[in-house]
Amino acid sequence: QVQLVESGGGVVQPGRSLRLSCAASGFTFRNYDMHWVRQAPGKGLEWVAVISQDGSITLYPDSVRGRFTISRDNSKNTLFLQMNNLRAEDTAVYYCARDLKLGAPDYIDYWGQGTLVSVSS
């Protein structure tokens, strides 16, 4: 069965960096676009980044563009999110997520259990 397991979350000071990882199994990882979605405590969902199957295309919303970088290693079935210059408003549970199908439109059919990132001094 499809499994997505995030790791790398924790408490970090404002301005510092953190790298999240997501280990994928149960499906052919290289065949799917992948996303990161976050959820601040008690709040709704916010899409953070997407990466194409081969890693050649990445997209971000304005809120993280220039600070966050999504990447993948298809040989190791692993997705990453490098987060730099972290702010208090980046505090959230970060979900690794699989795109439902290749190409537009983008929906998410599988989610990891999430990893909590807390940005605080």
Place this chain on the structure above:
Amino acid sequence: EIVLTQSPGTLSLSPGERATLSCRASQSVNSNYLAWYQQKPGQAPRLLIYDTSTRASGIPDRFSGSGSGTDFTLTISRLEPEDFAVYYCQQYGTSVLMTFGQGTRLEIK
């Protein structure tokens, strides 16, 4: 950027009743590319409906989606105890790839 507004914020119903959840977009949704997710406390979201009305794999037929343009609806025909959760709509966009509504909490009356 399209903004999705869900209503009501909280819906209180009893098992066996019909639930109607609304999602209104600030502009017409591209080709009706709209989805619904269910989230229970401490869990990740679960895809229920995509492309406005297509049920995702394994989703019971008591869940249905409808709408077009700027107004979309998720209907749960007869509520089961496990249906009480928070529901989010999501649209596929161009300037921002995915945007979500703020959620509707469906609680037991």
